[in-house]
Amino acid sequence: MEMNLNAQEKKAGFLQRVKAFLSKLKDGVTKRIRNIQKFGKDDPRRIIHSIKVGFSLTLVSMLYYVRPLYNSFGVSGMWAILTVVVVSEFTVGGTLSKGLNRGFATLIAGALGVGAVHLARFCGHKGEPIVLGILVFSLGAAATFSRFFPRIKQRYDYGALIFILTFTMVAVSGYRTDEILVMAYQRISTILIGGTICILVSIFVCPVWAGEDLHKMIANNINKLANYLEGFEGEYFALPEKISKETNSCVREYKSILTSKSTEDTLANLARWEPGHGRFRLRHPWKNYMKIAGLVRQCAFHFEILNGYILSDVKAPEDFISKIQEPCSIMSREAGEALKAIANSIKTMNNDSVCVNAHIENSKKAIENVKFAFKSSSTETEKDLLEFIPGVTMASILVEIVNSVEKISEAVEEFFGLAHFKETLDPKLSPELEQQHHHHLIHRGSVKPVLEGDNEEEYSSSSHVLVIVHDEQPPTTNEKTNLGAEKTRDNVV
């Protein structure tokens, strides 16, 4: 009886454990699936790209499935598969760069390989492998060495790799087959088929342009700077207990800019391979994005230093702080607004220097006010210099930031001069823009551009666009960016 009970208990325990394990497994799997779903939703282009690759693979498999195609290409069809797998890159620029590199390198190396085989045949049966070996060794080593040169590495690295591969394959298999020309023809034609499929799919099925990504990335980075500057006032001048970690993390977005150089370089490199698209013409000044990005990063370095003063407990005496609070706030806020306007004008591809310059002028005026506050503090109080240091340093870094924002604005100005964007809006560019465009048409006429120098006091209020744009409805904060975009395009449509 007791044993029976014991066995029953054991059984129940086992079942419970199995149940627990199953529910745990289920939780884990659903969690993982949710993660994957979220990852796909974050950038649906990833899912589209995966489907595109699957589609290209299925398409190229036809070389095997369809009898007439298989008869003409035979097992060489696998070169087409290989090409599709390797050349399919996320961006159009990546696919084009790999495809063209692969195509030209195969052609050149194939021709050289055939030449090498013919040359080696002059040397008799015994000499042939020796000559071929020497040629493979020396060309392979030379091409490998060439891959170290920065210029070749940047643009033709893949081409050099394929050159080594094709030359070695043709030269070496030429030793064993007499139909080398047929083989070379089959290989080259299948590689061309694979490459063409990839390039066509990547350009015509939901293309992802590296150039557009770069463009958006620069605009977003400038926006991140603006967010930091807008949050600065609340963080530095807030009472200690009010600084929450949450706002901190939101304002710290700019950190990604500090190390974004390699991503930018890659995108700019790929963008140069892309044909004209949207409003990016051929010979679009891709290099100039790097200049702007460099200045943006320089500005982010200043934030990194400023951060030390926000987080520090040692602050200047309160009466001094309260004196510099207003001009410093205006300085950071106006610089932030200028950056917002710059980011917007890049996003909408419309130069809006009037608005940008007005904000920069305002923040420069605030610099004068800070200086005045310094002057009055030093004459009024008898306190020692030491106590002022944190406040003074903070303010002078802020001044440097304003200068840095001015430099960014100049670089963007120069960029617009070079980029020659079309003067009309292309609503196809992005659905988001189209929506703004539509929105604009609804209350067209109610939005008036403002003249420079007109009511400067109003500029220094925090809701800048709302003041400039004399709109009928009081817009909510969510609409702010949209309205900004509207305003900048007002003289265009």
Place this chain on the structure above:
Amino acid sequence: MEMNLNAQEKKAGFLQRVKAFLSKLKDGVTKRIRNIQKFGKDDPRRIIHSIKVGFSLTLVSMLYYVRPLYNSFGVSGMWAILTVVVVSEFTVGGTLSKGLNRGFATLIAGALGVGAVHLARFCGHKGEPIVLGILVFSLGAAATFSRFFPRIKQRYDYGALIFILTFTMVAVSGYRTDEILVMAYQRISTILIGGTICILVSIFVCPVWAGEDLHKMIANNINKLANYLEGFEGEYFALPEKISKETNSCVREYKSILTSKSTEDTLANLARWEPGHGRFRLRHPWKNYMKIAGLVRQCAFHFEILNGYILSDVKAPEDFISKIQEPCSIMSREAGEALKAIANSIKTMNNDSVCVNAHIENSKKAIENVKFAFKSSSTETEKDLLEFIPGVTMASILVEIVNSVEKISEAVEEFFGLAHFKETLDPKLSPELEQQHHHHLIHRGSVKPVLEGDNEEEYSSSSHVLVIVHDEQPPTTNEKTNLGAEKTRDNVV
């Protein structure tokens, strides 16, 4: 007669032009060759790597040249060539990561492919290509999507690529051949042969370890910071006409640190694939290098801001500057010496915290002196705060730099705790170190370690190591680093 002269003139002109062209061509070619030679000399490992690749290629060609080998592998030999070309990377870690990824991905995808072909055969002749097509599409798309996940991208990107490639090839060619198992066997064995050749050559013929590169890179970066701090005094306090552009460029080495994150990440990623080598054991804390590198970069950000004050024309009043010159100079110099000692202890893999801490203490004392100078200035003079700003900001950024150096030292300390370097010197590690080692043995005994807290005044002199190490010969500046290395290893040999 005249016509004859004219013709002669023309001929002479033509000859001259040909000569000019030839000499120009010769100049261009020699210039280019010199450039290439210089490029190779800068890092001879590049030449060695090229020769290694050529050698591997020649070795793998034997699969074609040698009759018995060709009989057993046939045209599958080209997979070995392909593997050698693609897997041969500059560093051991790169080769291993690609080789292992390729090997495992081929095995898994090959097995799945064979399974897919058998499954499809159940569905009859008409259903076969449809089932295969669906499988290729879905697995291809899924594997492509997986490549977007950062974790997979970082370590298994190449494996996922090869998985897609192999699975598609096996599944698709299985439709046309019945000898799929033989084919799969030949392919996998040739890929293993190619991969093994690459890995053996890369490990046993003049290996380039990514881990060692990372280690040296971190030490060099810290050295670059030290150079900047040592040059700072001369640049900031120099008379304007004395600032030459040349010293500027020499001191500006640190700029490369600002954007070196991606290189460091890549090296750390590759280093994790490498087996234990030299004094880097298995499970060496590669991740901790990233922490140190982050702090080093943070310090470089401060330099970037400090630079603005060096180059600016607006400086504080001279009497104020002369007051803070000495403590500021000591601050930067001592922080620089501390960094030099840290870099040296990383290079020689010997913790020398006594020396580092002494320098940091000295620079901290100098901070107090700067503060004292501030205090006295504010009581003495009646000048306004505004004029002091540039000097005050410069000094307080310098204080931040000292704090940042202390953080670096702490991180390095922690790293040494984790790294468990062997306590004896391994003279095989690098010829440079061996030389230092030898040098040390010559006047062994003449070098005495100094006790902490002992003669602190002497520490603040600029030639710190010379004071600490009571050497017989007055060493030249060139030997300084060597002597530093010697000192740090004194209690070890």
